[in-house]
Amino acid sequence: MRKLADLPIRTKLTLITLLTSTIALLLASVIILAYDNYAYRERKAGEISAQARILAARMIASLEFNDPQSAQEYLEPLAANPEITAAAVYKPNGSLFAGYTRPGSPSPPASGEHLVQHFEKNQFIALEPVQQGQRQVGNVYLRATTEPLLMRISRYGGIILLVTIPSLLLTLPIAMRLHYAIANPVYARSLIEASLDPLVTISPEGIITDVNEATIKATGLSRESLIGTDFSNYFTEPEKARASYQEVFAQGFVTDYPLTIRHVNGTLTDVLYNASLYKDENFTVLGVFAAARDVTAQNKAQEEIRNRTNELQIANRELEAFSYSVSHDLRAPLRAIDGFSQALAEDYADKLDDHGKSYLNRIRLATQRMGHLIDDMLTLSRVTRSEMDHEKVDLGTLAAEVFEELQRSEPGRQVKYRIGPDLVATGDTRLLRQVLVNLLGNAWKYTAKQPHPRIEFDVSRNNGTQEFFVRDNGVGFDMAYAEKLFGPFQRLHSAAEFPGNGVGLATVQRIIHRHGGETRGMGTPGQGATFYFTLPS
């Protein structure tokens, strides 16, 4: 059921009108009925009492001469009045002297004692003393029916209905028409007041002529104290506020005009004003209608983003400087260690035994390993920092180039390789090449001990995503360590077994993640490994 509160205001107004008119009509009817009832009874009592007095006057002689016959004769004509149902004359001692009863009605009481004039249900009992001078010689009793109240009420009810229904029917269309006229502005006004945006109308002189609730909230001032004052007073930059409505008068509107409202408590609200002219039906400009949108939160968020971006840029620049320094300064000492070890081995060969020479050799191997490690770390960090292109990349062609390079680096090795057709993805060519260098390089490396090495590069397509994979039949790995595969500096083989520093797959993962893809590896010890990566097609 719809609640009363949910009804449209227009319906509510109509209901109220109908209800009040009905109540008014009913109330009036009840009052009239009550008064009429009272008046009717008064009149009846008057009439019957008068008749009783007339009778009493006539009964004097009959009672004085103890002539019930003549009394009876006086009573008989009462039959002409249908209202009178019974009449009696009593002697002063209360004994019945003469009586009359309308056929079908109860007889008058047998004793005239203890009778009082009063209204009973639907009847009036009148009592009148019969007096001769100062002496009471008897009593007259008259009983008259009164019209039953219920009947009168129902008759009145009929009249009320007869009046009410047509008048309501007449009221309804008038009310509805009136309420449309009343409710429309009320409805529009409610909308204006409900707006969370401060709304204001300004006269051509810049004086506020109307405001809504949101304006009151934003300024902290009452409607009365705002209306009639200068619009520009309530901004941190009054000149700019003045310029804004002057611009509206000049060009008809302003859009997203930035201003700051100052609350009386000092709170500032950043707003964007949209304002336009409003005119009467003759197109005479009456003023400016201005709506402000609170953008404090947005501005704050933007400021936050700016700050964070700034911090990030600073951090990035520091990282940049750091890796630049690493690439320059960390390598120079290594070169010196390697170079002078070599010089020592050459120039002092006669002073060193084989042990000494082998130590020098170890020093040189270690420095070179560290050189590679630095290079790989720099590659890894550069992968995250470098700018990225988004272009169509033919991974098949790239893979073929990488295989050629691998073959050139170890011409003696016989590796069977297969590259699938249509291996096209979107991404950064240089970075994706790095992925293939690492994955195919790994496959090349880990099949070194396999008599019939096979490497495959292809794609599997599933539900619109394509998953590329590099499969080899090399040493493989234990899936128990699969989680460690892509972590930097994580290795599943010793450097003596297979050279490497554990940066390759970490680099692959970073590149694929930057492209919005995923990586995974599957392997079986002794049977080979497959590395998968997805890329947006």
Added chain:
Amino acid sequence: MNARTILLVEDNPDDEELTLRALSKNNIANKVTVARDGQQALDYFFDDSASSRPIPSIVLLDLKLPKINGLEVLRRLRADPRTALQPVVILTSSKEEQDIITGYRLGSNSYIRKPVNFDQFVEAIRELGLYWLVLNEPPHR
């Protein structure tokens, strides 16, 4: 060998020693002048007694240098008509892409990264010497 000279711009004494060693191991006996920072390198060409010095057939220029860095040295050499055509090879530790691109944009004639492995370094110096001191014809007199 000939009378062509080399200007080595290098602040690290280890690298200086190793470069000289690599040159001698390759029997490159040409005169080598060493500038130990960017200012010294520019002074070689532009100070008052610059005219008395031989014009080097090749400048081997490190990038990370005290006072004035290598790329700035290169920019100033190219900006001056006297040295605008001077052959300059950047010989440095890093291969930061930005350095390589800036180096070439500023008019470097080559960009060589010093390998950590001394054997490879010696080989690089051999090829450098052969190319710039023997094969290449310098632009000046």
